[in-house]
Amino acid sequence: MEPAGLRLTRPTSESDWEIGCNFWGHGCVTREAIGSFRFLSPLKLVTFSSPDVVSAAPPPLPTERNARDYVIQADGLTKVYGAQRALDGVTLHVPPGTIGLLGPNGAGKSTFIKCLLNLETPTSGRALVLGRDIRASNRESRERVGYSPEQDSHIPGVVGCEYVTYCGQLSGLSFKQARQRAHEILDLVGMGQERYRKIDTYSTGMKQRAKLAQALVHDPEILFLDEPTNGLDPAGREYFLRLIGSLHKQLGTSVVISSHLLNDIERICDRVIIIARGRVLEHDSMENLKNRHRRIVEFAPSGESDRVAAALKAGAYKFERLSNGRFRIESPSDSVEWLLELLRVHRLPPGEIVANPNALHELFLRSLASADGNHA
Numbered sequence: 001m002e003p004a005g006l007r008l009t010r011p012t013s014e015s016d017w018e019i020g021c022n023f024w025g026h027g028c029v030t031r032e033a034i035g036s037f038r039f040l041s042p043l044k045l046v047t048f049s050s051p052d053v054v055s056a057a058p059p060p061l062p063t064e065r066n067a068r069d070y071v072i073q074a075d076g077l078t079k080v081y082g083a084q085r086a087l088d089g090v091t092l093h094v095p096p097g098t099i100g101l102l103g104p105n106g107a108g109k110s111t112f113i114k115c116l117l118n119l120e121t122p123t124s125g126r127a128l129v130l131g132r133d134i135r136a137s138n139r140e141s142r143e144r145v146g147y148s149p150e151q152d153s154h155i156p157g158v159v160g161c162e163y164v165t166y167c168g169q170l171s172g173l174s175f176k177q178a179r180q181r182a183h184e185i186l187d188l189v190g191m192g193q194e195r196y197r198k199i200d201t202y203s204t205g206m207k208q209r210a211k212l213a214q215a216l217v218h219d220p221e222i223l224f225l226d227e228p229t230n231g232l233d234p235a236g237r238e239y240f241l242r243l244i245g246s247l248h249k250q251l252g253t254s255v256v257i258s259s260h261l262l263n264d265i266e267r268i269c270d271r272v273i274i275i276a277r278g279r280v281l282e283h284d285s286m287e288n289l290k291n292r293h294r295r296i297v298e299f300a301p302s303g304e305s306d307r308v309a310a311a312l313k314a315g316a317y318k319f320e321r322l323s324n325g326r327f328r329i330e331s332p333s334d335s336v337e338w339l340l341e342l343l344r345v346h347r348l349p350p351g352e353i354v355a356n357p358n359a360l361h362e363l364f365l366r367s368l369a370s371a372d373g374n375h376a
């Protein structure tokens, strides 16, 4: 069936075929794909006449046109190191916001970020960041993107404020602008007089602050933070999480934060990508992910626990008694009305009801278990 708005014609020359095949290899024949094709090659629009080919089209390709809707668009992104598939066909359309990239060690989080930043070349597949093809990444792209890598990235012997100023210049600011911004950002990340010391002498927490400052100094549109809270003490971690969590709301900067720490992601992110063995296991808004797993309630009775257990048993509810005295119950519905009714009917004392405890934790473990199952 011919898609609306697209006239299908047979290519008229060999070069048309070549461009057409290229076009086809990258996606499908839809309105969006026209934009995508123009992005890939502004030379010529080539279309196909075979309805069979059109009906076999893969999902719509990312385009430059919907760059405002999606900060990251990946299509079959794969990275292979020898026998290791660090990324395995990652396909994602990610809207702006604070995005958690969650996965265990070796899941492929850093590789994904590095491919998006053109620091690693994907083995296959393609991706756009802020609507630009990652392979066309250049100075202009760098000016729009900030990156705080997992490992140390400072220049030995350089003091903190000089380092951040220099990074600002590398990202397109004049020296004067970069120096002014460096001091503002160093204030923002909570660095005091230490900024005048060599970074080599910094604690791990201070180095994390310097890394965040250099990623933010040029006011990027999107920020990639690879394990930014590693090595921070509780107070530093709290400060960092609040700061990172406020960037999208306050400045409109989208943040992709990679972590294996569920609590950090759950606290500040409005969207989560769960990744393991190089594959995306889940990608959704935090709210949707939690709602999908809202069928567990925890009940902390104020007394008469044995009678509570007997009532649950009599009602054939599945539950377990936790070591902290609480009951963990599989809820038959999204509301907890049934539990209130049970307490009332059995004249049981009230207690604290917590719907959906540790939803992200459960989802994470379940996703990993299913990934391991599929892999075995």
Ligand SMILES: Nc1ncnc2c1ncn2[C@@H]1O[C@H](COP(=O)(O)OP(=O)(O)OP(=O)(O)O)[C@@H](O)[C@H]1O
Pocket: 081, 084, 085, 086, 103, 104, 105, 106, 107, 108, 109, 110, 111, 112, 150, 260
């Ligand atoms: N340059 C490389 N050469 C060979 N293998 C690599 C390379 N970089 C990453 N890998 C492998 O690819 C897989 C994914 O690594 P990656 O660093 O992306 O994971 P990660 O999720 O960021 O893990 P971590 O949280 O431990 O940093 C791992 O098995 C890793 O050993």
